[in-house]
Amino acid sequence: MVPTQEEYYRALAERHGEELQRRFRQARVAVCGLGGLGSNIAVHLARAGVGSLLLIDFDRVDLSNLNRQQYFVNQLGQPKTQALAETLAGIAPYCRVETRAVKVDAESIPGLFDGCGIVCEAFDRAEAKAMLVQGVLEHYPDVCLVSGVGMAGLGSANAIRTRKIGRNFYLCGDGGSESGPDSPLISARVAVCAAHEASMVLRLLAGEREP
């Protein structure tokens, strides 16, 4: 049985405290890319009670995603935006989830993140990551940007950390390990990086500016 909105938010406030919960609930956060990073980030933010999420991904759920992404076999072939929105509805029924099944390019960035206080970069390809970071920092200088770089392979999870690069720009990851044939993306380590991104988002919402 689905709890009422009042029951749901009372339970979160009991866990997190009224003030923190109010801050989380007022927030609108964008997650760009719903793969190993983005699907995990979105789940963490929804569980924390973030009030509004904008989920962006052009792709569909594929069998090769199940090793690390928050999808299920009965969602194979579905747009990731739709599949993840359904999963989040089961976790956080009162989170407002808005989806855009589009491929983000440099031209589409202006306007895309209006109303978002924080943007999470969670793309897979290096060029797409660079393009998004460039575009967000250029067109949304007052929005906080949290990006994930370097989480492939099975190197120490302790190498993954969060750094503050610019005024509103945070970088999570080990900085260097690229995915490839000898350096696969494995759920646990990707999830560490995703949790760094989600933690930084929640710290920012709590008023903390340092990583």
Add this chain to the structure above:
Amino acid sequence: MVKINGEERDLAGVTLADYLAGGGYDARRVAVERNEEIVPKSRYAQTVLADGDCIEIVNFVGGG
């Protein structure tokens, strides 16, 4: 002196485009902040590094 990714270097007068090319960076995979402001990719060739600049070059790799 110019501070690049935390390291002091004697690079005043060098353009950002030349520095990136010389360092083996792929301009499509980087984002560059100069004194905490993003440098648009279209301005790499005109951006001349100056004494006291603080440059952060983020080199993106695949995976997510």
